[in-house]
Each structure stands twice: as C-alpha cells, then as structure tokens.
Amino acid sequence: MRAAAIQLNSTEDRDRNLAVADRLVRAAASDGATFVVLPEKWSVLGTPAQLAAGAEPLDGAAISWARTTARELGIDLVAGSIVEHVVGHDKRANTSVHVGPDGEIRATYRKVHLFDVEVGGTVYRESDGEEPGGELVTSALAGGVELGMAVCYDLRFPELFRILALRGARVVTLPSAFTLATTRDHWEILLRARAIENQSFVVAPNQIGPHPPGNQSGGRSMIVDPWGLVLATAPDEEGYVTADLDFAHQEEIRARLPALANRRPAAYAWPEGAAA
Numbered sequence: 001m002r003a004a005a006i007q008l009n010s011t012e013d014r015d016r017n018l019a020v021a022d023r024l025v026r027a028a029a030s031d032g033a034t035f036v037v038l039p040e041k042w043s044v045l046g047t048p049a050q051l052a053a054g055a056e057p058l059d060g061a062a063i064s065w066a067r068t069t070a071r072e073l074g075i076d077l078v079a080g081s082i083v084e085h086v087v088g089h090d091k092r093a094n095t096s097v098h099v100g101p102d103g104e105i106r107a108t109y110r111k112v113h114l115f116d117v118e119v120g121g122t123v124y125r126e127s128d129g130e131e132p133g134g135e136l137v138t139s140a141l142a143g144g145v146e147l148g149m150a151v152c153y154d155l156r157f158p159e160l161f162r163i164l165a166l167r168g169a170r171v172v173t174l175p176s177a178f179t180l181a182t183t184r185d186h187w188e189i190l191l192r193a194r195a196i197e198n199q200s201f202v203v204a205p206n207q208i209g210p211h212p213p214g215n216q217s218g219g220r221s222m223i224v225d226p227w228g229l230v231l232a233t234a235p236d237e238e239g240y241v242t243a244d245l246d247f248a249h250q251e252e253i254r255a256r257l258p259a260l261a262n263r264r265p266a267a268y269a270w271p272e273g274a275a276a
C-alpha cells in the first residue's frame with residue numbers, strides 16, 4: 001500500500017487551502033498513493049478568531065470536498081484535522097476525519113491533548129478555543145489494515161500510541177502543525193520512537209512555514225516504518241512524499257522482536273489508591 005503525506009502552508013483562506021489540497025491529493029493519487037493524509041488544520045490555519053470563523057461541522061465544505069475526492073480517486077483519505085464546529089458546544093474540537101474510498105466517513109477522532117504550551121517565546125493556548133476529545137479512536141483502511149488516529153501534540157504522549165497498538169493499529173496517522181523550534185529538535189526523534197516502540201508505521205504530515213498570527217510550522221513531513229527507518233521526508237515547501245508500506249515486513253519485525261507480546265501488564269498495575 002502506497003501512503004502519501006501532504007505538506008501544506010495553510011492560511012486563513014479556506015478556498016486557497018482547499019485548492020492546494022485538491023491539487024496535491026490528486027497528484028499523490030496519480031503517483032499511486034491509495035492512502036493519503038493531510039496535516040492539522042489544513043482547511044483553515046490562523047489566529048484564534050480566524051480559526052473560530054473557519055470552523056465547520058462535519059457536513060461543511062472541507063469534509064464534503066474530502067468525501068467527494070476520496071470517492072472519485074478511490075483512496076483512503078485522512079483529512080488531517082479541521083477545526084470542527086460541534087453542534088451545541090461553545091468550544092470547537094480539533095477533529096481528524098478518516099474517509100474511505102467509498103466517500104463515507106469511517107472514523108472521527110477529536111484531539112485529546114491540547115497544546116497549552118510556551119515554546120520559542122510564543123504562548124499557545126489551544127484550549128481557549130477548543131475542547132479536548134475524550135476517547136482514542138481506531139479505524140480500518142481498505143483491505144482491513146487497522147489505523148490508529150492521533151493529532152500533533154499527541155505525539156508527546158506515548159501511552160496513546162501504545163494503546164492504539166494494543167487495540168490493533170498497524171499504522172498511525174499524525175496530522176500536525178508542529179512549531180518550527182520543536183520540529184527542529186523533537187519531531188523526528190519522537191516519530192521514530194513511537195514507530196519503534198509500537199512497531200507501527202507512522203504517517204506524519206506537517207504544516208510548513210509562516211501563518212497568522214506570525215507562527216511558524218516546521219515541515220519535515222515524514223513516513224516512518226515499524227523498524228524506525230524514515231522512508232520519506234518532505235523538503236521545505238508545500239508538496240507531498242510517498243512511501244510503500246510493507247505490512248509483511250511489519251509482521252516479521254513483530255514476530256522476531258516481540259516486545260509488544262513481552263509486555264508485563266501485571267507488573268505495571270498501580271498500587272491501590274495511587275493516581276494512574
């Protein structure tokens with residue numbers, strides 16, 4: 001199965017972002033990709049007010065485009081994440097949507113770990129506008145390959161990836177808008193660690209370059225294999241990278257180095273009364 005990670009420099013202009021995404025998803029599919037992943041907040045990226053204005057329900061323009069395009073191209077499309085207007089809620093959600101080759105929504109995952117962090121002199125308070133999801137989500141690609149879903153800052157929480165692997169995920173998607181500073185120093189190391197420790201493929205498209213209100217994303221969109229090898233890395237521009245995911249090779253790795261099977265959950269139990 002050929003996977004593609006689409007790297008974008010999304011802005012507050014949804015029409016512009018959809019047009020670039022449309023061009024790049026079609027190009028990746030014509031290169032043979034049948035599993036295509038967009039980055040975080042691919043449809044609108046900007047100030048808190050612009051994010052709020054660009055929020056959409058799952059039947060809005062962004063996911064409608066994703067469904068039409070996935071069906072037309074016959075691909076599994078993880079439409080990165082969008083800022084989802086959740087009907088009846090004050091705050092929005094940061095929602096990753098898996099659309100199958102028939103154009104139907106197979107799964108939605110609302111980012112569990114929100115980015116309330118100071119990095120590179122910038123204070124991010126994602127939770128001001130968005131509320132976290134409360135559950136982890138797996139899905140299935142065409143052919144039955146189990147997919148685990150995560151978004152951006154989730155990368156720093158290895159337990160999420162471990163639980164996805166224990167629930168059967170063989171590939172994890174991580175649409176991201178990682179900061180320039182943390183892309184430089186943490187991104188590749190954490191992606192490879194999550195891939196190695198869970199013997200999973202990781203498909204991680206990132207945003208690249210400046211976007212309102214003067215933030216910088218770091219690019220280096222990557223596809224990593226279950227041995228931790230980087231199969232593809234994007235150069236510093238909008239575009240896409242592809243890699244062939246060899247699931248038989250993953251089976252071999254999991255059989256020869258059975259770390260997942262060698263877990264000792266009984267020894268990990270928390271003492272009575274201790275917080276997990």
Ligand SMILES: O=C(O)CNC(=O)[C@H](CS)NC(=O)CCC(=O)C(=O)O
Nearest residue numbers: 115124126152153177178179182215
């Ligand atoms: O940058 C923006 O304006 C948009 N960013 C996002 O939408 C999200 C939430 S603010 N970014 C991250 O989660 C970065 C994580 C990260 O960079 C890390 O964990 O190091």
